[in-house]
Amino acid sequence: MFRGRCAVSVGLSRVVEPVGVLPQAAWRLDARPEIAADEVRIGLERLNLDAASFRQLSVKHGGDGAAVRGEVLDIIGTRGKMQNPVTGSGGMLIGVVEEVGPDSPLQVLPGDRVATLVSLTLTPLAVTDGLGGWDGLSEQVPARGHAILFGRSVVAVLPGDLPAELALAVFDVCGAPALTDRVVRGYDRPSVAVLGGAGKSGSLALVAARRAGARTAGIVVSDRERETLTKAGLADVVAVADARDPVAVSTAVAEALGGPATVTVVCVDVPGCEHGAILATASGGTVIFFSMATSFPAAALGAEGLAADVTMLIGNGYVPGHASFAIDLVRSVPAVRALFSRRVAGN
Numbered sequence: 210m211f212r213g214r215c216a217v218s219v220g221l222s223r224v225v226e227p228v229g230v231l232p233q234a235a236w237r238l239d240a241r242p243e244i245a246a247d248e249v250r251i252g253l254e255r256l257n258l259d260a261a262s263f264r265q266l267s268v269k270h271g272g273d274g275a276a277v278r279g280e281v282l283d284i285i286g287t288r289g290k291m292q293n294p295v296t297g298s299g300g301m302l303i304g305v306v307e308e309v310g311p312d313s314p315l316q317v318l319p320g321d322r323v324a325t326l327v328s329l330t331l332t333p334l335a336v337t338d339g340l341g342g343w344d345g346l347s348e349q350v351p352a353r354g355h356a357i358l359f360g361r362s363v364v365a366v367l368p369g370d371l372p373a374e375l376a377l378a379v380f381d382v383c384g385a386p387a388l389t390d391r392v393v394r395g396y397d398r399p400s401v402a403v404l405g406g407a408g409k410s411g412s413l414a415l416v417a418a419r420r421a422g423a424r425t426a427g428i429v430v431s432d433r434e435r436e437t438l439t440k441a442g443l444a445d446v447v448a449v450a451d452a453r454d455p456v457a458v459s460t461a462v463a464e465a466l467g468g469p470a471t472v473t474v475v476c477v478d479v480p481g482c483e484h485g486a487i488l489a490t491a492s493g494g495t496v497i498f499f500s501m502a503t504s505f506p507a508a509a510l511g512a513e514g515l516a517a518d519v520t521m522l523i524g525n526g527y528v529p530g531h532a533s534f535a536i537d538l539v540r541s542v543p544a545v546r547a548l549f550s551r552r553v554a555g556n
Contacts, residue, residue: 218247218360223333225289232359233331238289240333240357246312247360251304251323253336255374256350257381258300259328260408260478261501262293263348269295274345281350285336291329298501299329300348302356303367303377314360322373324380325356326363326532333357349374349553365532371539374553375546382410383535385476385499386417387528392495393421393472402426402462402470402489404452404477406444407434410499411476412548415443416538418472426465428458430477441544450485452477458485475500483508484515492518499524 406427427444
């Protein structure tokens, strides 16, 4: 299913401005449909906006779906990619391979239905239907148009045994469980706290941590989320705390785990969660930030101010084998699949 990555073209020829930067850092990309010898063109079916970006747009426009749709169209039309100017984040997409350049190292063929495992913030993108099939009220966006992948990209053929929308939701966060697994296995008898444990990345991180031998605590924001996560049985303990309240978070984690966590994973799509995660983590432990709402200066300066001897990692969304790892979790843990299916249905 997982089809490749190769250190060749990084898309510099698609950068319009400023010249010399990589596509993710560019203000504007060239999204023309004609492909170079090592590129791949994908016909769009659906975009998946990342949670932080969608939340910011929805809050900005007071839940007005038409206004959200209008701003997304404006961003794509102006920038040739989907990159929220406030959060800096984008999302990913699914579609059908239309054309493969003769020098492309990506192991896909015309007609393959695929998910891109690279951010929309670096993917040349053009929309041709005005997003007319989207009400602006959900993260998943039906769309027509095209996207371009470079030689050094990551793409996965959609699994035949999962609905496309479900697979897209899993692929969107597949870096979280893989990195959680890697970090947790580096400790002896670890404990893991996941802030935002009832969400997509949070639920997968909890399952990955438990499989790696950790005692787990899911920290959620409401009694309803606590009930959902408790019924799913994905965490050993579930506690309610506002992730933006450092003392409340550290207290909840200490009570749930009998002390600070060895590893704290932040999967909350709102800003201001850095200090609570640091305070909840044991000396010598690790904090993994998977939220695009994270302020990395706040994290670094906060750790310094708290005299916290913790390793802080940015979850960059890529770990070798991450797509297959996440799909296996969904296939093998019915409660995770049910949680994702409900989330997709809600969208």
